[in-house]
Amino acid sequence: MLNEWYPVGLFSQLSKSAYKTALMGEPIEVSIAADGNAKVTSHTGRELPVRVRYGHVWSSLGAPQKELFAIPEADQPGRRFVDVGVVRVRCSPLRAVENFLDIAHFPFVHTDILGAEPHTEVQNYKVEIRDVEDEVWATQVKFYQPQAAKSASGGITTEYMYRVPAPTCSVLYKTCPPRPSEWDVITLFVQPLAEDLCDVWPWMALFDDDTSMTDLIHFQQTIFLQDRSILENQIPRLLPLDPGMEIPTRADLTSVAYRRWLKRHNYTYGAQLVAQ
Amino acid sequence: MKLYDYILSPSCYKVRLMAALTGVKLDIRPVDFHPGGEHRGPELMALNPAGSIPILEDGNLLLTESSAMLVYLAAKSAPEWLGGATADEAARVQQWLSFSHRLTASLGGARLHEMLRRPGNIATLQAQGIAALRELEAGLVEQSLCGKRFLASDRPTVADIACFPYVALAPDGGVSLDPYPAIRLWSRAVRALDAFIEMPGIHRLHELKPEPQIAPGEE
Amino acid sequence: MPARTSAGSIALWRSDSGRPAASADRCPHRGMRLSHGFVRGEALSCIYHGWSYAQAGNCLRIPAHPGLTPPETIRVATQQIEEADGVIWVAVGEPTDQPPRFDGFVPLRSLTAQAGIAAIEAAAGAKKNANGFLRQSLHSEEIGFLLVEQEPDQTLVHVFIGDNATPLNRILASRAAEALRRKAEGVQTNGISA
Numbered sequence: 001m002l003n004e005w006y007p008v009g010l011f012s013q014l015s016k017s018a019y020k021t022a023l024m025g026e027p028i029e030v031s032i033a034a035d036g037n038a039k040v041t042s043h044t045g046r047e048l049p050v051r052v053r054y055g056h057v058w059s060s061l062g063a064p065q066k067e068l069f070a071i072p073e074a075d076q077p078g079r080r081f082v083d084v085g086v087v088r089v090r091c092s093p094l095r096a097v098e099n100f101l102d103i104a105h106f107p108f109v110h111t112d113i114l115g116a117e118p119h120t121e122v123q124n125y126k127v128e129i130r131d132v133e134d135e136v137w138a139t140q141v142k143f144y145q146p147q148a149a150k151s152a153s154g155g156i157t158t159e160y161m162y163r164v165p166a167p168t169c170s171v172l173y174k175t176c177p178p179r180p181s182e183w184d185v186i187t188l189f190v191q192p193l194a195e196d197l198c199d200v201w202p203w204m205a206l207f208d209d210d211t212s213m214t215d216l217i218h219f220q221q222t223i224f225l226q227d228r229s230i231l232e233n234q235i236p237r238l239l240p241l242d243p244g245m246e247i248p249t250r251a252d253l254t255s256v257a258y259r260r261w262l263k264r265h266n267y268t269y270g271a272q273l274v275a276q
Numbered sequence: 277m278k279l280y281d282y283i284l285s286p287s288c289y290k291v292r293l294m295a296a297l298t299g300v301k302l303d304i305r306p307v308d309f310h311p312g313g314e315h316r317g318p319e320l321m322a323l324n325p326a327g328s329i330p331i332l333e334d335g336n337l338l339l340t341e342s343s344a345m346l347v348y349l350a351a352k353s354a355p356e357w358l359g360g361a362t363a364d365e366a367a368r369v370q371q372w373l374s375f376s377h378r379l380t381a382s383l384g385g386a387r388l389h390e391m392l393r394r395p396g397n398i399a400t401l402q403a404q405g406i407a408a409l410r411e412l413e414a415g416l417v418e419q420s421l422c423g424k425r426f427l428a429s430d431r432p433t434v435a436d437i438a439c440f441p442y443v444a445l446a447p448d449g450g451v452s453l454d455p456y457p458a459i460r461l462w463s464r465a466v467r468a469l470d471a472f473i474e475m476p477g478i479h480r481l482h483e484l485k486p487e488p489q490i491a492p493g494e495e
Numbered sequence: 496m497p498a499r500t501s502a503g504s505i506a507l508w509r510s511d512s513g514r515p516a517a518s519a520d521r522c523p524h525r526g527m528r529l530s531h532g533f534v535r536g537e538a539l540s541c542i543y544h545g546w547s548y549a550q551a552g553n554c555l556r557i558p559a560h561p562g563l564t565p566p567e568t569i570r571v572a573t574q575q576i577e578e579a580d581g582v583i584w585v586a587v588g589e590p591t592d593q594p595p596r597f598d599g600f601v602p603l604r605s606l607t608a609q610a611g612i613a614a615i616e617a618a619a620g621a622k623k624n625a626n627g628f629l630r631q632s633l634h635s636e637e638i639g640f641l642l643v644e645q646e647p648d649q650t651l652v653h654v655f656i657g658d659n660a661t662p663l664n665r666i667l668a669s670r671a672a673e674a675l676r677r678k679a680e681g682v683q684t685n686g687i688s689a
Contacts, residue, residue, distance in 0.1 A: 010311060085311030088393055090450070098525075104544045104559040111480045118488040120545065120558035199393075214306040214314070218283040221310075225284055225476030228391070229447065230543055234526040247523050247569055251559035410606075414673055417604045421665045454497045455607035479542055483533040 001167055001269045003062035007189035007201045010083050011052050014038060022193045023061050024269060030057055054203050055083045056189060069135075069165035073173075073185045073205050082213065084202035084220045091231040092270035093168045093192040094239040094262065096200055099227050100170045100188045101162050101254045103143050109226050112146050119144040122251035129261055136164035136261050138254040149184060150211040150219045152177040162254055167267040168192055179207045186220065195270045196237045200224065238272040277302055280320065280331040282309040286384060286441035287342045288330040289475040294346050294437050296473040298354040310392055343373045346434040359433035368428035372415070372435035378408050379442040386449025387442075398450070405451045409459065412439065416458035425465050432469060440466050444478050497530035499645055502587045505574060506530035510537040516550040517585045519572040529571065582653070595626040600639050600655035603668055608650045608676045610683035612642050615650055618679035628655075631671070636660055638668045640675070648683060652676070 001024070008021055009030045018029035018041075027043040040048040040059040051058040051068050058068055073079065089096060099105075104122050106115025125141040141160040148158045161173040161183070168190040173183035185205040190198050202220050211219075240246055241263045248256050262271060279295075279302045281288045295302045307329050308314040316327045324331050324340045332339040332348070339345050350357035359369040382404035388394035389401065415427065424430045427439065444463055446453055453459060466472070467481050474480055497520060498507045504520035506529035518539060520530050527543040534540070538555050540547040545558040546569075554569035575586040577594050581602045584594035608615060616622050616629065619640070623629040629640045639655035654672045656665055 013311065083311060086393070088391055090390070102544075107558070108482065108542055108545045109479070111482075117482075117485075117545075117558070121561050122559040212306065214308040214312070217308060217312075218306055222283055222476045226479075229477055229479070229531075230527060232447070233528045233531060235521050235528065236526060240526075246525055249524075249557060249560060249563075410673075413606070414669065417669050418666050421603075421662060421669065457496070457605055460496060479531075481533065482540070482542075482545075483535055487535055 001192075001267050003060060003064050004166055004168075005051065005058045005060050005064050005068045006168065007056045007191050007199075008040060008059045009038075009057045010086070010201070011038060011055060011057050012083060014057065021191070021199070023059065024192050025194055026061055028059065030059070054187065054189070054205075055081060056201055056203065069169070071171060071185060071187070071205070073183065076205070079185075079205045079207060080209075080213070080216070082204040082206065082216045082220070084204065084217055084224070086199050086201050087221070087224055087228065088193075088197070088199050089228050089231050090197055091234065092196055092237055092239050093190045093198040094267075094270040095231055095234055095237075096190045096198055097164065097168055097170050097188065098239065098255050098258060099231055100172070101138070101164070101258060102252070103141060103160070104251045105227075105230070106143060106145070109230060110223055114145050114148065114223065115143060116146050124250065125253065127253040127257045129257055133165070136162075136254070136257050138162040138257075141254075148175065149177060149206075149208070150215055151206075151208040164258055164261065167262060167265070167269075168198070176207050178209070182207055184208075192269055198270075236272060239270060241268065241271045241273055278305055278333040279303070280305050280307050280323070280329050280333075282307050282315075282329055284476060285309065285329060286387075286445055286475070287328075287380060289441045290342045290437055291330050291332060291345045291349070292475070293441070293473055294349045294357075294434070296471050297432075297437070297469060298349055298357065299471070300349055300353050343376065343434070343438055346373075346437055350434050356431065357433050357437075359428040359435065361429070365428050365433075369433050369435045372427045373438050375408070375411070376435075376438035376442070378404070379412075379439060382408055383442040383446045383449055383451060386451060387445055388449075390449050402449065402451050405446060405449065409443065409446065409451070409453075409456055412443065413456045413458050416462050420458060420461075426462065432466065436462075436466055441475070441478075448477055497528070498585070499651075500574065500585050500587050502574065504528075504530075505585065506532065506539065507583065507585070508532075508534050508539050510534060510550060512537060514550060515576050515578050515583055517574040517576045518548060518550075518552060521571070522546055523569060523571065595628075597628060597639060597641075597655055599658055600637070601658045601660075603654040603656045603665060604672070605651060605653045606672060606676060607645070608652055608679055609648060610650060610676070610679035611648050612644055612650055614683040615640070615642060615652070615675070615679040617682050618675055631675075633668060633671050634664065636664050636668065638671060640672070 014032045018031045020029055030040050033039040038050050038052050038057045040050050048059045053068055107117050107120045123142050127138045130137055139161045143158055145158045146155045148156055158175045163171040171187045176182045176184040187203045189201040192198050241259050281304050315329050332345045359365045382401050385396050386401040386405055389396040389398050426432045427435045496507050498505050505517045506520045507517055509515050520528050522529050522541040524546050527541050531542045532540050538547040547556045548571050549555050552570045552573040554565040557565055577584045621629055623642050627642045631638045637657050641653040643651040645651050656668045
């Protein structure tokens with residue numbers, strides 16, 4: 001996983017003085033160079049590759065073979081882009097992504113917002129690993145939600161698509177109440193600090209002309225903070241990639257595909273291989 | 277009544293919770309505490325030079341201490357929450373209201389450090405948090421030996437609301453609540469109160485509602 | 496509530512009919528601690544996805560698939576449990592006899608000390624018996640401390656008081672337990688003083 005792109009900061013919060021953080025155990029520093037571009041260096045002074053996209057600074061300890069994944073909706077006029085702000089979680093970066101892909105927990109963890117009893121059933125949906133892009137995709141996901149988004153005025157059945165374009169990133173596309181032919185885009189960019197510690201950077205590209213930016217930020221922070229206490233209490237800490245320790249059902253098809261895809265690529269930072 | 281509020285702030289939550297429990301409608305003005313740092317921006321610093329939230333505005337009254345906000349809400353709408361029936365009770369309420377600031381500093385400081393990466397000496401903050409939790413546990417044990425389920429009497433008061441949020445969110449800062457059985461019972465009693473509302477990090481007590489069924493003709 | 500035995504962490508819970516149970520503190524679905532879960536009727540449900548388990552350990556319901564009868568293979572390990580005189584005992588392995596009883600004593604409270612049993616004994620100036628019970632006198636009242644090792648430097652202490660103790664003496668006993676913990680933790684940190 002050394003040659004992947006990872007989020008390391010919010011571009012809007014960079015300054016000339018270095019912001020100290022880490023990638024997979026290696027201390028790094030993020031700052032603005034004299035020419036106004038973002039700069040990332042390892043603690044040995046080595047300059048690391050940099051991209052600025054989706055409001056965030058991205059870097060890598062190695063040499064990424066691919067460009068950072070594309071999100072075409074990020075270039076669509078009329079959308080509002082929301083930097084939700086970083087939250088640190090004592091969990092595997094892979095567990096953070098997997099939780100983001102899951103919907104069966106909505107009625108229990110995001111009660112009366114993203115789900116409510118008795119509407120707990122997860123209908124069948126479609127999952128595939130797309131060979132060309134080499135990404136995990138789940139489509140035709142449906143769930144009844146009391147308050148799907150700040151822009152929703154009551155309970156609706158929301159449609160979702162989930163996408164994993166990189167081992168610690170996920171993009172979700174959901175029903176956009178004000179513009180039903182478009183998708184709202186909500187992402188989770190996870191920065192692995194250690195195998196059991198990560199900084200999570202959520203980001204959004206939405207159609208919503210009415211809600212204040214602060215309210216949009218708070219809505220997404222609410223959702224993520226509700227997940228955090230789950231993430232910090234899963235055993236084992238590292239995500240098991242071999243069967244035996246954990247039992248999926250048909251509702252977990254996305255997570256099963258995600259684990260299979262991780263194993264295939266040997267994306268094992270934050271994972272454990274042999275069932276105990 | 278206008279509350280300058282951050283959804284993830286346990287201190288702001290104290291006021292939102294008290295308002296919900298006493299049936300008071302608040303006009304919420306959300307503050308972009310993180311990542312925006314709005315509480316330290318010119319508009320809010322003009323209101324409160326301490327740079328803290330919550331801030332409560334009601335006509336000419338401007339309050340910047342969460343304990344005072346709890347007392348104000350209770351005094352206006354539900355004085356039974358003030359716990360002044362006896363000198364003993366009144367004193368206990370004051371004791372735990374003052375104590376609640378140690379929870380904010382220790383458990384709150386640990387939470388800000390672990391979750392939002394604010395500066396601090398995490399080991400010291402956690403140790404101070406544990407010391408405070410032990411005192412709370414001992415206090416609740418003694419109350420229960422006198423047949424009382426809450427900090428100042430057998431009914432909840434502003435003292436319980438002042439202490440509850442940072443205690444319930446102690447695990448956010450890496451301080452486990454596992455070793456405190458009396459705190460667990462008290463926390464459940466608070467969460468079971470009529471009109472209780474949660475905040476992110478405090479789960480709904482699903483056991484309070486029996487398993488709902490899908491009504492015939494629904495979905 | 497969470498608890499520990501030498502066999503591992505457990506979720507200790509009481510069903511609506513009053514029966515206690517001890518289930519392994521981990522849901523086999525995605526590893527979430529069951530001690531964070533909720534009890535409805537005779538079942539313990541996981542807070543993450545609501546999977547519910549009977550006291551015998553088998554999974555009763557998976558809310559994402561309401562019509563599905565969960566396979567027998569989905570279960571949590573359980574341990575035998577006894578409740579007597581206000582004390583809950585959990586067995587590790589097959590018990591060969593009944594849990595001990597402490598005649599004349601009633602439970603008061605439980606607290607955790609960051610001290611090993613040796614440090615607590617040094618602080619108390621007394622030793623525990625074979626059942627882990629250590630007696631002390633306070634104002635002519637007997638206090639009992641049932642010591643349960645959690646880690647080499649962490650002990651769960653169940654405090655007992657004479658069954659005819661006055662309310663005031665119960666409070667004093669609680670404070671005596673705090674004092675003993677303080678002293679024991681000092682011993683643990685600094686070594687045994689003369």
